[in-house]
Structure formats: structure tokens, C-alpha cells
Amino acid sequence: MPEQLTVEELKNKIGQDYGQSGWITIEQDKINAFADCTGDHQWIHVDIEAAKKGPFGGPIAHGFLTLSLLPVFSGASKYFPKGVMMAVNYGLNKVRFVNNVPVGSKVRSNLVLSNVEEKPGNRVLMTVTHTIEIEGQAKPACVAEQLTMFFLQG
Numbered sequence: 001m002p003e004q005l006t007v008e009e010l011k012n013k014i015g016q017d018y019g020q021s022g023w024i025t026i027e028q029d030k031i032n033a034f035a036d037c038t039g040d041h042q043w044i045h046v047d048i049e050a051a052k053k054g055p056f057g058g059p060i061a062h063g064f065l066t067l068s069l070l071p072v073f074s075g076a077s078k079y080f081p082k083g084v085m086m087a088v089n090y091g092l093n094k095v096r097f098v099n100n101v102p103v104g105s106k107v108r109s110n111l112v113l114s115n116v117e118e119k120p121g122n123r124v125l126m127t128v129t130h131t132i133e134i135e136g137q138a139k140p141a142c143v144a145e146q147l148t149m150f151f152l153q154g
Contacts, residue, residue, distance in 0.1 A: 003079040007124055010081060010116045018111035018128055019076035024069060026061045028103050034065040056100050063097035066132055066142050073109035073130055081124045083153045093145035106135040114145060124150045
């Protein structure tokens with residue numbers, strides 16, 4: 001269970017480790033289901049035989065599939081604001097897909113607390129930088145700054 005901290009305590013944690021998720025295996029059925037949901041059936045993702053002859057030597061995950069795992073990865077957060085009533089995704093500041101994720105790869109996220117802002121209406125906007133690594137590879141799959149708005153009890 002994440003530790004509950006005051007806003008000032010959270011601000012003192014900016015730039016620090018915020019957690020590390022567990023590994024998630026990216027299987028072809030996940031990629032196919034994502035393709036069906038988004039309508040992105042590009043051959044590098046879903047045509048196994050064509051992808052084997054392509055530039056990556058096999059099918060790869062959609063970048064946005066990797067990005068869509070942020071809510072799962074966020075479950076590894078070490079702490080959050082005290083008195084949270086609810087939290088909502090607020091957006092992203094920056095996303096870079098720096099490495100492809102081959103089918104069968106395992107990915108996880110290393111989280112860093114990047115910013116904490118108090119907002120009107122008893123809200124706190126937190127920015128967490130996710131570096132999504134691929135097991136056995138030095139270069140990450142994705143680096144993304146995720147924004148979450150926390151609504152605090154009044």
C-alpha cells in the first residue's frame with residue numbers, strides 16, 4: 001500500500017525514485033487485441049510471417065500499447081497525497097518511443113516523481129516520469145511524463 005504524504009512531503013520527494021513496477025509480458029494476443037481496439041492492423045504488429053521478414057525480425061508492439069500500460073505501472077507508486085478522494089488521468093507532457101518491443105518481451109517501468117503542484121479546488125497535480133525498460137536491453141522502450149490529478153477530501 002502506498003504511503004500517504006502531505007503535499008509538502010511530496011514536494012520534498014521531487015526528483016526521487018517513485019517506484020518500480022513488476023514485469024509484464026507483451027504477447028501476440030495482447031498486440032492483436034490492441035490492434036482490434038484501435039484499428040491499427042499494420043503488418044509489423046499483426047502479420048507474423050511478414051514481420052519476420054521486416055526490419056525488426058518479427059512482430060513488435062504498438063508504441064501506444066506500451067504507453068497504455070502506464071495505469072498498470074502506476075500501481076507501483078510508493079506514495080500519494082494524503083486524503084485522496086479520487087485520481088484521474090490528466091494527460092502527458094512528453095512521450096518518446098525510443099526502442100521497439102518485440103513480441104514475447106517483458107517490460108516494466110521505473111518511476112520518478114517529477115513535479116507536484118497544488119491546484120485550486122483541493123487538488124494536486126503530480127507529474128511522474130516513467131522509463132519503460134525492456135528486459136535484457138539497455139535502451140528503454142519508452143519515456144513518458146504522466147500527469148495525474150488527485151482530488152483531496154475537503
